[in-house]
Amino acid sequence: MPLTKEQVLKQYYGYDKFRPLQADIVDWVLYGQDAMVLMPTGGGKSVCFQIPALMMQGLTLVISPLIALMHDQVQALKANGIPSAYLNSSLDGQQQSAIERQVRAGELKLLYISPEKLFTQGYLDWIKTLNISLFAIDESHCVSTWGHDFRPEYTKLHVLKEAFPNVPMIALTATADRVTRKDILSQLGIPEARTFISSFDRPNLSLSVLPGRNRIKIIQNFVAERPRQSGIIYCLSRKNTETIAEALQKAGIKAKYYHAGMPSADRAKVQDAFIRDDVQVIVATIAFGMGIDKSNVRWVIHYSMPSNVESFYQEIGRAGRDGVKSDTLLFYTYQDVMVRKDMIATSELPEDMKEVQNAKLDRMKQYAEAEICRRRILLSYFNEEVTKDCGNCDVCKNPPMRFDATLYAQKALSAVARTNEKVAMSMLIDILRGSNNKKIIDHRYHEIKTFGAGKDLKADEWADYLQQMLNSGVMDIAYDEGHAYRLNNASWAILKEGRKVQLVRYKPFEERQAERETI
Numbered sequence: 001m002p003l004t005k006e007q008v009l010k011q012y013y014g015y016d017k018f019r020p021l022q023a024d025i026v027d028w029v030l031y032g033q034d035a036m037v038l039m040p041t042g043g044g045k046s047v048c049f050q051i052p053a054l055m056m057q058g059l060t061l062v063i064s065p066l067i068a069l070m071h072d073q074v075q076a077l078k079a080n081g082i083p084s085a086y087l088n089s090s091l092d093g094q095q096q097s098a099i100e101r102q103v104r105a106g107e108l109k110l111l112y113i114s115p116e117k118l119f120t121q122g123y124l125d126w127i128k129t130l131n132i133s134l135f136a137i138d139e140s141h142c143v144s145t146w147g148h149d150f151r152p153e154y155t156k157l158h159v160l161k162e163a164f165p166n167v168p169m170i171a172l173t174a175t176a177d178r179v180t181r182k183d184i185l186s187q188l189g190i191p192e193a194r195t196f197i198s199s200f201d202r203p204n205l206s207l208s209v210l211p212g213r214n215r216i217k218i219i220q221n222f223v224a225e226r227p228r229q230s231g232i233i234y235c236l237s238r239k240n241t242e243t244i245a246e247a248l249q250k251a252g253i254k255a256k257y258y259h260a261g262m263p264s265a266d267r268a269k270v271q272d273a274f275i276r277d278d279v280q281v282i283v284a285t286i287a288f289g290m291g292i293d294k295s296n297v298r299w300v301i302h303y304s305m306p307s308n309v310e311s312f313y314q315e316i317g318r319a320g321r322d323g324v325k326s327d328t329l330l331f332y333t334y335q336d337v338m339v340r341k342d343m344i345a346t347s348e349l350p351e352d353m354k355e356v357q358n359a360k361l362d363r364m365k366q367y368a369e370a371e372i373c374r375r376r377i378l379l380s381y382f383n384e385e386v387t388k389d390c391g392n393c394d395v396c397k398n399p400p401m402r403f404d405a406t407l408y409a410q411k412a413l414s415a416v417a418r419t420n421e422k423v424a425m426s427m428l429i430d431i432l433r434g435s436n437n438k439k440i441i442d443h444r445y446h447e448i449k450t451f452g453a454g455k456d457l458k459a460d461e462w463a464d465y466l467q468q469m470l471n472s473g474v475m476d477i478a479y480d481e482g483h484a485y486r487l488n489n490a491s492w493a494i495l496k497e498g499r500k501v502q503l504v505r506y507k508p509f510e511e512r513q514a515e516r517e518t519i
């Protein structure tokens, strides 16, 4: 009798129960169907393809971009008695041949391969001769230029499904908004794949933002208030990591810096010391954290603002993996936004990708500037429906005055509906304010019922309220279709059932900025 999936989970991993969605995903894949899995880091994505791999005839090919992660995963699999190996540029010729032999002899259940490797040395042709049971595309957001970590090699992966139309494919990622997910599936040639999304909520993480002044002093106090608690401080530059680590050391805190410019032996030493709790604080660039399994990180501070919500979410997600209350703090300065904008402008990226990066930066900036529950912003970014404020962010704890903006929301959403979800911000504002410009006349938008219904507000006010509505999840946006607004379940509840909307009264940017500086 072959083992059931529950028995496989118990025998190879020692776990008694599947986490939500895992069992459904395993069944779906075993049924020969394509799937997209969106689960936060640490959510348990691996089991979703490893268990089917163990239960099916043949070899599961896992495409993974990170050599370090590949190594760790294969170590872990082997430790659990699962025959597996990886092929990437870190191996010498002899090691490669040994693995190829094992594959041909049918001795392996899982083979990890980097996309670079897959598309060199005739590997693809070799793969075509094998009995493949399943393709797993890990970190699949790398396929999409809408994602935050695009890798050109990934775009060739559509050849897999073309060569093996009947072999199921499972795409996995921890970070992809709706637009990116759609693009991933079309790029991989599995547009009909069923998407499984597990909740991104991490209620044990507190969220807060402070203006970026006196950062070192604030950090010193922050750490002093948390004796012996492990934490990570993320910085933009290598130089920053070094100076901040030094400042903390001077204050008697066991801190070390970590960045990609250090020799790998030194990096490994720092990392190990952190995991063993010999070092309390790591001051690092984003190079730190990939594949680090430390469950009791109690806080994460961002010294500078990350370039997008995906990265931010992933980085704060390294705190509180054990489910214990943990704190996150983001320092925000307008200067950081300018630096990021500059980095995008001067990068080698093609124009359309620059636009995407700018749009993503904008969402990150909105998180930092928000006056609505920050968790709402994070979760609505991943298109998760949120119905109430979290109570565990600085905005919830110290809420600004709000007013009942249901009527404004209804006008805006109704205009979105009446223009068939085709308009972006500036056009929507023109419609609401009844501006008679040529584009509006061309589209006959001046004939819809809500034309001019929002005359009483200035354009800046509308822009602010639309932004707040988007961030609080009462509507969505389609970056891939001209940034057009989209209606979601919450929008319809507001339109049809009169669900209330509370917004913060508009204030000009300068006024808000001045307030922020004096927090």
Ligand code: ADP
Pocket (backbone or CB within 6 Å): 013, 015, 016, 017, 018, 019, 022, 039, 040, 041, 042, 043, 044, 045, 046, 047
């Ligand atoms: P991801 O790839 O989504 O970041 P992993 O697959 O590495 O996450 O899983 C994260 C951790 O959760 C691992 O230690 C894994 O063994 C554990 N895990 C996965 N599934 C279960 C389960 N059903 N029960 C308990 N622990 C699980």
Ligand code: ZN
Pocket (backbone or CB within 6 Å): 372, 373, 374, 375, 376, 389, 390, 391, 392, 393, 394, 395, 396
């Ligand atoms: Zn909140």
